Amino acid sequence: MSRLLSATLGRIMPRYRTFADWLVIYRQIIEARPLQPKTLANRYSSLRYLSEAFAPRTISAIRPHEIAQLLRTLHQQFPHLARRVLIEARDVFQEAVAYGWIHSNPAAAVRHQRTQVARRRLTLDEWRQIHAWSQAHQPPWVPHMITLALVSAQRRGDLQKMAWGDVREGHLHVIQQKTGTLLRLPLELRLNVIGLSLGEAIEACRDYTTPGETLLRKSTGKPLVAPSLSARFEEAREGALGKHTGSGLPPSLHECRSLAERLYRKQGVDTRILLGHKRQSMTDTYNDDRGLSDGEWKTLEL
Template identity: 30%
Template sequence: MGRKRQNNHNLPPRMHVKAGRYYHVSSTLPRKWTPLGDDLNEARRKWADLESEPVGTADKSFSVVARRYMRDVLPTLSRQTQRDYTQYLVPLEAVFGEVAIDSIRPVDVAEYLRIRGERSKVRANRERALFSTIFNHARAWGYTDITNPCSGIKGFKEKPRDRYVSDDEYAAVWACAHPTVQDAMDLALCTGQRPADVLKIVVTDISDGKLAVTQNKTGKKLRIAIEGDLADVMARIMSKQRNDLNPALLQDPNGERLTYFALRSRFDKAREVAGVSFQFRDLRAKAATDTEDLAHAQRLLGHKNRSTTEIYTRERRGELVRPLRRAAGDTKPMK
């Protein structure tokens, strides 16, 4: 019979902790110390496997898997995605938090969608997508081997955003905006890039008369020729007093990088003063639509498929069609 524990009474038999890490210690001689990691839930799950014991519900709950996802996977994603996923996880935790990951059924996901969709169908879809992602990681990490309960559960149909920003609306907000927002707006419009990609541009991205961009969302790499309006915008930005130790192209007056939150706050204030309701992200669609050249728009936005660009531009302003052209010499009056 083994000795009675003097401490760490919460640990199962033959599990020990040393320097903040957990180990399984064999009962045979010589003792074999098997590392189990520094996470208690994960360590108990591995211990159960070594001891051929069932895994406790507390060690395979949705919260346990979600916490591992947020620790190991989330930091590899873009900052905006990190912010979004952190928000989406709150209601998911409230509903599924203490539930064993392998006991969540498709009907549970469907019921979550139905109830959550009463308040926001779009958020319900986003939260379902995050749940599905976390569950797939749970399968890969060995917490469960059952089919993803999101499989076959359709989300709500979403209407594509179709807001087109007119030149007058753009000018109205621009006139009321902080100089840093004016620079960001012009840069976004000229390049057709997403807000996060505009904000991360650094001076070293400028080379040989071109602006190099690697899109956060897709990893697509572009080189945009610095000419025309873009050349004027870049010259205006670079002519301002700058902190040369900070490589960011868009800087606050104090020389710090222009942050997403500062841009959002100042842009919202300018919209309110101007009495215009478009979002900063709509400038990407305006850039694509205003080119009036689908192939050019596709390259500028970095879309892989032409059909994506077609939908993106047509939904904003409407498809351009030709009017009826009557045959020469036809004098019959129009009814």
């Protein structure tokens, strides 16, 4: 029926065309936006779930409760994915409103199910134990990676691609993979609680194995793949701390970034710039230790 409407009435009234017809135009719209390749790939990934659910449907016949049902199904296993799909749904239908294909946005009234924070933050003492275990039991690049993750406060993908050519003019130059943000981190940046500067952490990566273009590399000098960084951190965490038995998920490599934010903020470093965020509110979410400091005395510094 949808195909018949699309082939007949759809020729003169877009609201009778299918969601698949609209996606042809919508993909052109988002491709014209100034999005980073990784962001665009993530958008397409979210769009795929909407396409699988509604592609053959007449676009004006799609109802809010149908979108909500799709999101409930996703939320059961992938709550964060469900949130991204809802954001995409709101945009794809809002653009359809703007282009005159439909009169109202069916995703606008849909609400995301609240997700309780599942991953626990990392403490400095735990980081030290993980780093020490890694030094004793893992390939040399792993403890260097764990150090760089804390001292630089950068994401996994940025750690993976840090190269010697990025170290120049007294700074480490980082083009953040996720957002495209351009950062110049001074090599003098020092994390006082571990007594190490960014420059010293980088220099320690020079001679631990066969020379290569990247700071972190295999014994052959070849670059690493991103999943290896996460897997090795998890191995070191379990080796140092044992199997996680508490509530929620155990700290991941990304939690080094939150720990770095909390430690550097105490030193007075502008962590919004360090983390590459546009808004302070995003940085503040990293500063939340999710209950680790509950019950501790807070000292007012004069």
